[in-house]
Amino acid sequence: MSTMASSRSTALQAGATYSILFAISSVHMLNDTMQAAVAALFPILEKSLNLTFSQIGLVAFALNMTSSVMQPMVGYYSDKRPSPWMLPIGMALSLIGMVGLAMAPSFWLVILAVVFIGFGSAIFHPEGSRVVYFAAGGKRGLAQSIYQVGGNAGSSLAPLMTIFIFVPLGQPGAIWGTLLAAAAIIILLWVVPWYRKQLAQHGKPVKRAPKTDAKGVSRERSIxxxxxxxxxxxxxxxxxxxxxxxxxxxxxxxxKYGLSMRAAQIPIFLFMAAGVLGTFFGGVLADRFGRKNMILFSIGGAVPFALLLPHLPLAMVYPVIFVLGFILLSGFSVSVVYAQELLPGNVGMASGLITGLAFGMGAIGGLVIGKAADLWGIVEVMNDASLLPLIGLLAFFLPKDRREDVI
Structure with a gap:
């Protein structure tokens, strides 16, 4: 058994397969661009369907909960039965959701459409993370960053879609999202045979054999x-x-500043675009300086900028929100790799927990913030929200990195 695990480890650490990494990253970008289209529509839907902040928060909640809570379950299933064809099936569900989003005449049909988009994303992410795991070689931080950069790049397009697509075209402009889904399916039809071959040669990731007695194993599990x-x-x-x-x-x-709908998208884009850069460099630096250190830097370093942001003059918003996005998202991919190394035999479930369940809990935040904004005003609520990164200082108590060769 140890010989088999060693051969798998050697094969998978021989070198990163960059063509596959960039292919699956591009699909991640297309997938998250479709999700970003929902957020890009918020200013349009607020006016065309007369939505409240609470209803906008509920749309975000429906999208994120379906795309997030399902991920650990899909990941748990795919850890036991990896299914390459789940990748294009997920994209097909998102395609249906984009058609529905473009045509939905009411709030509840918008909810139904985003649920389809969410389900498609939930199916894609755990299997996509496994593809990255196989293609990473020994460069897991870099590989996960390449993958996550694609997703964050797609998310960063939301403000631009608002400006250039949805302001001139309105809600029907979402039909262009079907082209994104079709492109993703075509790329995945090329990735699936490679992925199936990796599964045949190396099988699913294997769990480490316990190296201690029963008491030691119990302590290990507790940690x-x-x-x-x-x-x-x-x-x-x-x-x-x-x-x-x-x-x-x-x-x-x-x-607060009296910006137009279009002008208000610029700081959001800067935040998202800086997050793309932070995601990439965070993964690279984590391979050198450690996962825990990078997670701590990303959340602790963001605290002063988050606290300052609501109180700045408009001219200072642009550089500060850019730096904030870079630092905050530099720990994004690192968190996934850290979780995978905690659960080396459950790559799909570990990825689903971080990119899925945890973001599902974050979706509840959107719902709470929207309701609070209706009650107390958006300015007051955004001031209070700037305190949230302080919770991230709990990273001081994370155990040291657990980099294992056996996967």
């Missing part, structure tokens, strides 16, 4: 559970704050 719960709390706080910026900060800008 892993503690680390996972703490990591979920940290990602939860980051997701609440990220949801507040991505969904509601544009309304804060319109209210």
């Amino acid at each position: 892993i559970i503690f680390a996972l719960v703490l990591l979920l709390f940290i990602v939860f706080a980051r997701s609440w704050y990220f949801s507040g910026i991505a969904t509601f900060y544009q309304f804060f800008l319109e209210n």
Whole structure:
């Protein structure tokens, strides 16, 4: 058994397969661009369907909960039965959701459409993370960053879609999202045979054999559970704050500074675009300086900028929100790799917990922030939301990195 595990490890660490990494990253970008189209529509839907902030928060909640809560379950299933064809099936569901979003005449049909988009994303992410795991070689931080950069790049397009697609075309402009889904399916039809071959040669990731007695194994399990719960709390706080910026900060800008709908998208784009850069460099630096150190830097370093942001003159908003996005998202992919190394035999479930369940909890944040904004005003609520990154300082208590050769 140890010989088999060693051969798998050697094969998978021989070198990163960059063509596959960039292919699956591009699909991740297309997938998250479709999700971003929902957020890009918020200013349009607020006016065309007369939505309240609470209803906008509920749309974001429906999208994120379906795309997030399903991920650990899909990941758990695919850890036992990896299914390459789930990748294009997920994209097909998102395609149906984009058609529905373009045509939905009411709030509840918008909810139904985003549920389809969410389900498609939930199916894609765990299997996509497994593809990355196989293609990473020994460069897991870099590989996960390449993958996550695609997703964050797609998310960063939301403000641009608002400006160039949805303001001139309105809600029917979402039909262009079907082209994104079709492109993703075509790319995946090329990735699936490679993925199936990897599964045939190396099988699914194997669990480490316990190296200690029963008491030691129990202690090991306790450490892993503690680390996972703490990591979920940290990602939860980051997701609440990220949801507040991505969904509601544009309304804060319109209210406090008197910006137009178009002008309010610029700081959001800067935040998202900086996050793409932070995601990439965070993964690279984590391979050098450690996962825990990078997670701590990403959340602790963001605290002063988050606290300053609601109180700045408009001219200072642009550089500060760019730096904030870079630092905050530099720990994004690192959190996934840290969780995978805690659960080396459950790559899909570990990925689903971080990119799925934790972001699902973050979706609750969007719902809470929207309701609070209706009650107390968007300016007051965004001031309070700036305190959320402080929760991330719990990263000080994370156990040290657990880099294992056996996967």
